[in-house]
Amino acid sequence: MKKRPTVGEILQAKGVSRRGFLKYCATTASILALPPSMIPRIAEAIENTRRPSVIWLSFQECTGCTESLTRSASPTVEGLIFDAISLDYHHTLQAAAGDQAEAARHAAMEENEGGYLVLVDGSIPLGNPGFSTIAGMSNVEMLKETVAGAAAVVAIGSCAAFGGIPGADPNPTGAVSVMDLVTDKPVINVPGCPPIPMVMTAVLTHFLTFGTIPDLDKHGRPMTFFGTTIHDRCYRRPFYEQGKFAETFDDEGAKAGWCLYKLGCKGPTTYNACATTKWNSGTSFPIEAGHPCLGCSEPNFWDGGGFYEPLSTGRFDSGTKLAGAAAAGVALGVAAAAAGRSKQAKFTKEG
Amino acid sequence: MDLLAFAKGPALQVAAYIFVAGSIWRIVGIVLLKEKVDHSEPRKSGGLMAALKVIYTRSFTASPFKRATLYPKMLAYVQHLGLFAVIFLFVPHIMFFEGFLGFSWPGLPNNIIYLLGVAAVAASIALLVRRLTSPVLKLISNFDDYFSWFVTVLPLVTGLMIPVRMGFRYEDILAVHILSVVLLMLWFPFGKLGHAFLVFVTRGTTGMVFERRGAKT
16 A cells, blocks of 8 residues: 655645745644644654545535635645545545545545544435435445445434434435444534535544544534534624614614624534634634524524524414413413302301 | 424413413402492592592501501512513513504613513522521411412523523524513412502402492502
């Protein structure tokens, strides 16, 4: 087997300066909330690591996650991530097609048995294998076959992490998430619709640096990025506390940048790094653009109520049942009063 | 279904049915009771104005008792006004009511609500301490008094925990808060908390009866 070059050798060959490389390491340490003392360790790990093989499987998805990754506005980071890993299989990005593509997947699995990473975007249909097949294989077969020799699995996007849109009610394809099927390997969920590019690359860098998976929350998401809510880090939070809310998308409150809670913002219940890492090279995030957070990195966010329904709205049935309860109350009251009157009459008689 | 979805959905729904049916049952059951026949000659008409007068005057202590009842009365006002503000003037709560009433009203800034909420909790604790230390109050208190206190204070405490979090996740503490409200709604019509509906009815009735008998109100 041909020996893979180290990342350091590749970067040298590509003419990446030492300064540029350390800048990347410092950025990554900052994103991962690591102390500056960790920068040399990251640099050492990346420089001396042989590029780990990565197999990217796309199932029931829209390619938005890949679009997000490839449209990363930090080209240096994007370039490094493609150089830092050996992306051996990816439907959208690979040049090979058909049998050649599948052969590349099998070769990567054999050559890197026990050490490769599997990245998955899209949910997996269990209803009928015909709903989504690749090279004649059902998604679930391909996932199980590929994951068998993997070191870890990263579920990219809300579909892979939680079922996403395909898994939304009534879930016609019987879509499930990666963690529903993979129970014997570490699974890192990087949800979002799509996930933030920097978060995807930083999770991979963490694995490259430490060889371990980062601390995860109860939904399998890295705590570094999913440890606080959008609401907690939102620059509009002071308006929430002051009771200043936009009532519509074009009123004075909206123009003044007031809190979007009344317009259905799911920031208080959504854990993600949008408010700090932001999008498009730190330009902005949805709330900054004037739209409430949809809560796209939370499980079952499609079935979590209306996007424009405020969080504090209760979920009641139609008023008919409530009217029925009121009618039952009247009936009970009349019955109780009748019983009371009967007792009153009895006492009056006795008195 | 996660805890928050359960709290906001089925739990709140069932609680609403029981709250509505139970409250109407109590009010209708009392209103439809046979009025006691008064054979005496009425001194005055004993109409609506008499009822309204007593509803107002009984909000304040009569002069001879002012000094003795100042402390508990003050605490009760802080507790009740605090509860009113927290329930009806906190913007997310107003939006909850708007969800099924179809209209809203202006709220207060959150920080003021937090302050009033803390004051209401402090007053509630002071009232409980008084109940537990006063021999007379202790003697006439039963399970209903203590449980009603508990289900009233619990939503206040869990609600105040939401902004400070105290190590809990937002959605978890919000779910616990909603479930504490569910508990309050389930108990409300059946215990002494029912006074919220009946206090003005009983005061008004007293006013009408007293006026009819010529008593000073």
